[in-house]
Amino acid sequence: HLSPRLEAVANYVPEGAYLADIGSDHAYLPAHLLVSRQIKYALAGEVAVGPLANVQSEIIQQNLQGQLIARLANGLDAVQTSDQINAVVIAGMGGLLIRDILDRDWQKNNQRQFPTLVLQPNTEEAAVRSWLIAHQYQVKAEKIIQEGKHFYEIIVAQPGFQELGIFDLQFGPFLRRQAGPVFSAKWSAELQRINLILDRLVVAQKGDSVTYKEWQAQKKKIQEVLR
Ligand code: SAM
Structure with missing residues (x-):
């Protein structure tokens, strides 16, 4: 089993x-x-x-x-x-x-x-x-x-x-086109995690750091795929 x-x-x-x-x-x-x-x-x-x-x-x-x-x-x-x-x-x-x-x-x-x-x-x-x-x-x-x-x-x-383009590499060429419920759940959870990270960076006054911008770019990619 x-x-x-x-x-x-x-x-x-x-x-x-x-x-x-x-x-x-x-x-x-x-x-x-x-x-x-x-x-x-x-x-x-x-x-x-x-x-x-x-x-x-x-x-x-x-x-x-x-x-x-x-x-x-x-x-x-x-x-x-x-x-x-x-x-x-x-x-x-x-x-x-x-x-x-x-x-x-x-x-x-x-x-x-x-x-x-x-x-x-x-x-x-x-x-x-x-x-x-x-x-x-x-x-x-x-x-x-x-x-x-x-x-x-x-x-x-x-x-x-x-x-494979960068979206295919990260999200999977088949998975992102199917965009099924489990796929959406995974990337919605990741989006929430990134939002927490971004909030913490703002609190730490690192809102214009390179790290912040990288997470923000990642967030945008996920939002695009989930749209
Ligand atoms: N494949 C099983 C599964 O998916 O349930 C077991 C996964 S277990 C978490 C990972 C196993 O990979 C461990 O038993 C570890 O000893 C073995 N492992 C790690 N690196 C390895 C390597 N370079 N060559 C062979 N086995 C390796």
Whole structure:
């Protein structure tokens, strides 16, 4: 049984995939996809020993020996050619970390690409989208979901070429055009947060600082998108 966030990520993993889940922790996502026979093989990569032990106990509990492999490695170092991985999930981390994991692999492994990336940054989604389009990926689908007061964006990418403007990078080319209720809720909340920051800056007599102007510009962008 997956959380709504992981369920939404799982929905974008192609049928029959050879999946690498990088930063897998408990490995709920690949275990669920294997048990329900939606994928053929999964590799759960972990950089830390504690989470790797969680993966190993999930393998035993779900009887997934030979189908779900736990590997201790930094980022995409977990993926070997013989794994025939054709889909990569990196979920539940900051966007900058996701970008760095992708970039490190790109540098190290001669610009290797994967047929499908399913990324779920907790923050800094623009940095993820910028990296993708600068490295011959295109954004093919996006989804935003809400769990309590947290918002999570899912970005699906495949090899290809795409140009994204600054609004697309920040708000997502699909998400901002759909402009659904969860999208509006996320950016309305952000707008409120920025208003508080702006008020505090005024109180601190920093109403004509560079910082104030930057937040104000950000506020205008959000207002434009929400209009
Ligand atoms: N992917 C799961 C999810 O979305 O629920 C678990 C997310 S958990 C918050 C983040 C995991 O990423 C941690 O277990 C951490 O050890 C792992 N991690 C962080 N940096 C990593 C890296 N460079 N390579 C592999 N795993 C990493």
